[in-house]
Amino acid sequence: MSKRQASEALDESGDSPASKRSRFDDYTMGMTPASADADDHPTPPRDNGEADDKADHSSDDDEMDEEDEKAPIRQAEPTAGYDDLYLDTIDRNVLDFDFEKLCSVTLSNINVYACLVCGKYYQGRGPKSHAYFHALDEDHHVFINMSNQKVYVLPEGYEVKSKSLDDIKYVSDPRYTRQEVAELDRVPRRALTLAGKEYVPGFVGMNNIKENDYLNVVVQALSHVSPLRNFFLLEDLSSAPELVKRTSILFRKIWNPRAFKAHVSPHELLQEVSLRSNKRFTLTAPSDPADFLSWYLNHLHLGLGGSRTKPHSSVIQKIFQGRLKVESQAITARADEAQDRLRFEESSEIQTDITRFLLLTLDLPPAPLFQDEQERNIIPQVPLTTILAKYNGVLAQELNAQRRRYRLLHPLPPFLILHIKRFSRNKFVAERNPTIVTFDAREGIDVSPYVEPDPNHPHPPGEPIMYDLVANIVHEAVRQREDVADSAVGEERKTWKVQLRNKATDEWVVCQDLFVDKIQAELLYLGESYLQIWERRRTPTTAQGKGKAVQR
Incomplete structure (x- = not known):
């Protein structure tokens, strides 16, 4: 029964307005929500006992809980004519997608969104998520999903598909065509x-x-x-x-x-x-x-799925891995009774092993102990080809009671990584060898003298095998200042920079942290080169006979 019908029934009883109002209230309070909406025959009013009061309060609380648990209404798409709402609040100057994608509240990396207004990361976009509360508290409404680069407006929850956001999506996850x-x-x-x-x-x-x-x-x-x-x-x-x-x-x-x-x-x-x-x-x-x-x-x-035993099983090994022949000869010490001294004898047996490498280590000659006329340490220079002679198969090195000789084998890798060993440590102190390694980045290096001839290899014997420099990592020693904590005054600190070749312009660039500048190719060798990457020069033979000119 509706309220109107109930009031008409009470009017027919002929009671006073006050009694009518009290009886009407009692009448409607005694009706359950279901009966009041479902039919016109209400149940009799309940007594105002303690048990009934508890039941009424509990039913009211249940209804309130049900209303609280319902999710607020969210839009599936923007209102017509309001597609660009809130997009003018985006600040591209504060966006930095280089840092780890962690929620600034929970430190979780699951389902992370970035606020395009302040640049902070938050987890989720549901009604109880941190991004949702951030949108309400800070009035920041545009968020991008860091996994799929979809942009949403919160708290409404609809996706924005405006083309004006393509630059932000590209910076977040750059993609390239072939x-x-x-x-x-x-x-x-x-x-x-x-x-x-x-x-x-x-x-x-x-x-x-x-x-x-x-x-x-x-x-x-x-x-x-x-x-x-x-x-x-x-x-x-x-x-x-x-x-x-x-x-x-x-x-x-x-x-x-x-x-x-x-x-x-x-x-x-x-x-x-x-x-x-x-x-x-x-x-x-x-x-x-x-x-x-x-x-x-x-x-x-x-x-990348490479094998520990199978060679060239990933792109890394296909680019950098080469083969090296190592000949080892044992050295033994015997007592010479006639001259009362030890005599070192080489074993007649020479053991030959084939090993694989990703980078080649080059040894520098010992630095001089004396100083020049100006009381400065003499910094010697040595050509790169001189220290590469370690791999010519003739020079021998003694290590761990063995004499060893090294020789490169065909086929050579497309890229060679050279490690110039400058640092050594004894029982007392770490030492640095400041010897300058000279090379000509414009001409490249010929490694054919260090490769063992192989008649079965397609490269004609006697022809040069040229490599061009791609990158040169340089060491710099910087003395600590007196105001630097946790370091001795005058102690040297290692800093690093890299010299890179721009193939498109044939120019050289030096990068050290945030500083980028051009450098002349003739000046590359002046630093203490530590790591170098050389690229094999393409010749008509390596270009599979397509008649291509030699490219540097």
Whole structure:
């Protein structure tokens, strides 16, 4: 029965208005919600006992709980004519997608959204999520999903498909076509940041958070190894291990032609490297670039499905792995009774082993102990070809009671990594050899004298095997200031920079943290070269007889 019918029934009883009102209230209070809405025959009014009061309150509480549990109404799509609502609040200057995608409240990396107004990360976008409350508290309404780059407006919850957001989606996850990748080394490119600063894609600064310059130079050098770079720019590695995935993202951001800023940060990659290496390589402690490069290449090889025993089972080994012949001859010490002294004898048996390598170590001659007329240490110079003679199969080295000789074998890898060993440690102190290694980056090097002839190999014997320099990692010793804590006054600190070749313009660029500048090719050797990457020069033979001219 409705309220109108109830009031008409009470009017027919002839009672006073006050009694009518009290009886009407008692009448309607005694009706249950179901009976009041369902039929016209209400149940009799209940007594005002304690049990009935509890029952009434409990039913009211249940109804309130049900209303609270209902999710608020959310839009599936924007209202007609309001597609660009809130998009004018986006601030591209505060957006930085280089750091690890963790919720700023829960520190979770699952279902993370970035606020396009303040740049902070929040988890989820549901009515009880942190992004939802951030939209209500701070009046920030536009969020992007960091996994699929979809943009949503909160608290309404609908997706925004405006073309004006494509630049943000591209910066978050750059993608390249095969045509764009093929032109990276052929067509000179210039780009502008949001602030109007000009930069060259691929030659950008990298943030040194504290002591991670050893990682910066290695990543910068590897990102200019053409086949490795092309692989990480084109392949879909979304299901690969996290180390491979984050390497791919960093490589794509280094070569981004639409970046908002002229630098990138390796924070995401650093976090994964620190985790996988059990904090052997971190952003707070310096490390050796050669140690990190060896660890990094081997773990990328395994992450890409490479085998520990089968050669050339990943793109890493196809690019860098070569073969080396090692001849070992044991040395024994015998007592010479006639002259009362020890006599060292070489074994007549020579053991020959074939081993594989990713980088070649070169030894520097000992640094002189004397000083020049100005009381400064004499810094000697040695040609690169001289220290490469270690692999000519003639010079022998004594190590662990053995005399060894090394020789490179065909086929040589497309890229050679040379490690110039400068640092050594004895029982008392660590030593650095400052010898300068001279080379001509314009002419390249011929490694044919260090390769054992192989009649079965297609390369004609006697012809040069030329390699051109791609990247040169240089060490610099910087003395600590007196105001630097936790370090002795005058102690040397290792810093690193990398010299990179721009193939499109045939110019050289030096990158040290956020600083990027041009450098003359004639001046490359003046620094203390530590790691070098050389690319095999393409000849008509290596170009499979297509009549291509020699390319440098």
